[in-house]
Amino acid sequence: MSDRLRIAVIGVGHLGRHHARILASMPEVELIGVVDIDEARASAIAAEHGVPAFTDARAVLDRVQAVSVAVPTEAHLEVALPFLEQGVSALVEKPLARTVAEADRLVEAARARGVVLAAGHTERFNPAVAVARPLIRDPRFIEVHRLGTFPERSLDIDVVFDLMIHDLDLVMSLVGDEVVSIDAVGVPVLTGRVDIANARLRFKGGAIANLTASRISRDRVRKIRFFQQAAYVSIDYAAQEVEVWRLVRADGGVPSIEGGKLEVPREEPLRRELEDFVAAVREGRPPAVPGEDGRAALALAAEIVEQMQHGQ
Numbered sequence: 001m002s003d004r005l006r007i008a009v010i011g012v013g014h015l016g017r018h019h020a021r022i023l024a025s026m027p028e029v030e031l032i033g034v035v036d037i038d039e040a041r042a043s044a045i046a047a048e049h050g051v052p053a054f055t056d057a058r059a060v061l062d063r064v065q066a067v068s069v070a071v072p073t074e075a076h077l078e079v080a081l082p083f084l085e086q087g088v089s090a091l092v093e094k095p096l097a098r099t100v101a102e103a104d105r106l107v108e109a110a111r112a113r114g115v116v117l118a119a120g121h122t123e124r125f126n127p128a129v130a131v132a133r134p135l136i137r138d139p140r141f142i143e144v145h146r147l148g149t150f151p152e153r154s155l156d157i158d159v160v161f162d163l164m165i166h167d168l169d170l171v172m173s174l175v176g177d178e179v180v181s182i183d184a185v186g187v188p189v190l191t192g193r194v195d196i197a198n199a200r201l202r203f204k205g206g207a208i209a210n211l212t213a214s215r216i217s218r219d220r221v222r223k224i225r226f227f228q229q230a231a232y233v234s235i236d237y238a239a240q241e242v243e244v245w246r247l248v249r250a251d252g253g254v255p256s257i258e259g260g261k262l263e264v265p266r267e268e269p270l271r272r273e274l275e276d277f278v279a280a281v282r283e284g285r286p287p288a289v290p291g292e293d294g295r296a297a298l299a300l301a302a303e304i305v306e307q308m309q310h311g312q
Helices: 016-025 039-049 073-085 100-113 127-135 159-175 269-283 291-311
Strands: 005-010 029-035 066-069 089-093 117-120 141-147 179-187 196-203 208-214 221-228 231-236 241-248 256-262
Touching: 005 016, 005 269, 016 029, 016 039, 016 066, 016 269, 029 039, 066 073, 066 269, 073 089, 073 100, 089 100, 089 269, 100 117, 100 291, 117 269, 117 291, 127 231, 127 241, 141 159, 159 179, 159 196, 159 208, 159 221, 159 291, 179 291, 196 291
Parallel strands: 005 029, 005 066, 066 089, 089 117, 141 208
Antiparallel strands: 141 221, 179 196, 196 208, 221 231, 231 241, 241 256
């Protein structure tokens, strides 16, 4: 595909406006327009990039080769499915859909037409994760904290689907093993949905992951720590920092702990994600985070929420 990829962004609110900003700056992309049911918002974002504004996604169905979908989760299936069925590739923000059944419909539609379906799990593209990934080998215990202040954006889903799902996807991709047990608790605090949650996952090979997600914290924290034999790896997603500490056994001497911060190139994870999606469509290859991975993260999140409900 030698010409520029014709693409539209559907939903230009909290996150989608950044999709539009980045795609408009990519030389291999032609941003043909932005779509939002809020006409004023669509017009404002479109004007920033000198492209047309639309209020109905169907208006761009025949004009694009790919779309980036950043509407509220409840509309993912309704918005993305017609494009996939027409042979248009799609990047769909996390969570991939409202339910696993809806995610299956998206995955099957993409498979049937042979187009790219990418799930918007941005942390996979965090440069700190890229630096740390080769150092993580058979972790035994994983500790995750994703704490955020109360957001001024859509809260149509529990914190498990809103925030924790980022880490569920990443942990599954790094451990590469089946979850065999879940112990979880969640509490609604400021909304009618769960605002703070904790889940303890046990994997088939024995690894344990303890994840806490909150959208009612005073401080923003986004960290994941891996403990493995003779080594500890810490990732600060927000600061894009990695620390590694190892137990070093000297011949006949006293063991010592050595390590520190690693060099991490500063890059915007969302830009890396969109670049991968565009390249996947142009090259006819799978994206780094295919729809199947988004479906798996959603299924695990759904199991966690179900377990929390049974525990109440």
